[in-house]
Amino acid sequence: MKKIVMALAVINTVTLIGCASIVNGTTTPVKIVSVPDKAEFIIKNKDGFMVHGGTTPETVTLDNSSGYFSSSRYTVEYKKEGYQTVSAILNAELSGWYFGNLCGGLPGAIIGGIIIDPSTGGMWKLPEQAEMSLEKSK
Numbered sequence: 001m002k003k004i005v006m007a008l009a010v011i012n013t014v015t016l017i018g019c020a021s022i023v024n025g026t027t028t029p030v031k032i033v034s035v036p037d038k039a040e041f042i043i044k045n046k047d048g049f050m051v052h053g054g055t056t057p058e059t060v061t062l063d064n065s066s067g068y069f070s071s072s073r074y075t076v077e078y079k080k081e082g083y084q085t086v087s088a089i090l091n092a093e094l095s096g097w098y099f100g101n102l103c104g105g106l107p108g109a110i111i112g113g114i115i116i117d118p119s120t121g122g123m124w125k126l127p128e129q130a131e132m133s134l135e136k137s138k
Contacts, residue, residue, distance in 0.1 A: 021112075021122025023097045024064065028126040030090065031059045032076060035133045039080035043090075046073040064092050065121025072121070076130050083134040092124035 032041055034056040042053040043060065051074070052060045066072045071092040079085045101112035117123035 021117050021120040023100075024095050024122045024125050026065070026121045027061045027063055028092075028128065029059050029061050030126055031057060031129045033057045033129060033131040034078050034080070035131070036080070036083075039078045039083070039134060041076055041078050044075045044077070062090070062126055063121060064124040064126055065118075069118045069123075071124045072126065074126075076132070078132050078134060080134055082137055084137055086132055086134060088130050088132050090126055090130050092126045095123055095125040098123040 032043075032054070034041070037056050039056045040053070041056055041058075043051050043062070045051050046066060051062070054060070056078070062074060063072050071094075072090075073092070074090040075087055076090060077085065077087045098113070098117055101117065
């Protein structure tokens, strides 16, 4: 019986280490949408560098993290002729899967919670959609 319990404990620990990285991955596909559609958009990271541009609707893949224990943050700027230019903020939030590392006991908390998920960005998750309604220019 002790061998079975030990085997289950080892399986539990190994499978839950880096839990959020396995479930979330390191990037998120984000659908960029506007009302009306066919608006031009640019996405800048938190350092102000453009990481993507296009026309709505479009799905782009963005990094969940901007560094070790650092969530990503993006600004999406929408422009369309005859409409006011507007911006939206996309912030990655802590994934609930990150706490799955605790189920792996101390090894899971250390390896998954302090090493793997923070360094891969798997502990963070971006919203799956960024939508903005544009107002007509006056």
